[in-house]
Amino acid sequence: KAGVTQTPRYLIKTRGQQVTLSCSPISxxxxxxxxxxxxxxxxxxxxxxxxxxxxxxxxxxxxxxxxQFSNSRSEMNVSTLELGDSALYLCASxxxxxxxxxxxxRLTVL
Amino acid sequence: xxxVEQHPSxxxxxxxxxxxIKCTYSDSASNYFPWYKQELGKGPQxxxxxxxxxxxxxxxxxxxxxxxxxxxxxxHITETQPEDxxxxxxxxxKAGGTSYGKLTFGQGTILTVHP
Numbered sequence: 001k002a003g004v005t006q007t008p009r010y011l012i013k014t015r016g017q018q019v020t021l022s023c024s025p026i027s028x029x030x031x032x033x034x035x036x037x038x039x040x041x042x043x044x045x046x047x048x049x050x051x052x053x054x055x056x057x058x059x060x061x062x063x064x065x066x067x068q069f070s071n072s073r074s075e076m077n078v079s080t081l082e083l084g085d086s087a088l089y090l091c092a093s094x095x096x097x098x099x100x101x102x103x104x105x106r107l108t109v110l
Numbered sequence: 111x112x113x114v115e116q117h118p119s120x121x122x123x124x125x126x127x128x129x130x131i132k133c134t135y136s137d138s139a140s141n142y143f144p145w146y147k148q149e150l151g152k153g154p155q156x157x158x159x160x161x162x163x164x165x166x167x168x169x170x171x172x173x174x175x176x177x178x179x180x181x182x183x184x185x186h187i188t189e190t191q192p193e194d195x196x197x198x199x200x201x202x203x204k205a206g207g208t209s210y211g212k213l214t215f216g217q218g219t220i221l222t223v224h225p
Contacts, residue, residue, distance in 0.1 A: 004153075033211035042218060043154075043199065048211025055210040090153050092213075097142045097161075097203060099213060101153035 116216025
């Protein structure tokens with residue numbers, strides 16, 4: 001099976017802009033979770049989607065949002081970017097407890 | 111909410127030695143404990159996991175132990191090789207409900223294996 005894919009791999013944006021990141025899960029997996037990874041805060045949970053429904057959300061401001069499509073592909077959006085949003089954004093695909101991560105999207109906000 | 115503490119933050123060993131990384135968790139409702147290896151420029155890779163109804167699990171050179179009473183779990187790597195050098199993360203998860211899809215991670219351990 002193909003692994004989790006994320007696009008784009010790298011992004012550079014300026015403050016105030018918005019960005020959309022994409023994740024394609026492993027075939028057959030219906031759950032997609034998103035995480036933010038930074039040197040200071042480590043890996044932090046953003047939200048989880050299952051069958052197009054957000055089932056769980058972490059402690060991030062409303063500027064962070066997501067959605068999931070009928071084919072289980074997921075997108076996350078960050079609006080009004082801030083410098084502190086610079087991070088590696090990871091998505092993870094699962095069908096039970098095990099989560100399999102993609103390579104991430106490196107977002108740099110200038 | 112759940113809190114996971116991981117130690118040590120860095121670990122340096124000689125090739126062939128064993129390496130042990132320890133984690134403690136705060137929420138007794140957690141029942142799933144995975145370990146991830148992250149290499150530079152890559153996403154975390156699941157290397158082994160354990161559930162709360164099991165005390166120990168082994169996969170070749172890697173083993174994980176769980177002490178539910180003390181709320182801690184450990185990763186053991188034997189016969190370390192230079193390719194084991196990476197950042198290792200422990201994590202904890204509760205079953206269902208408001209914990210859907212949420213792994214709580216430790217801060218990570220940078221493991222360096224010297225040839």
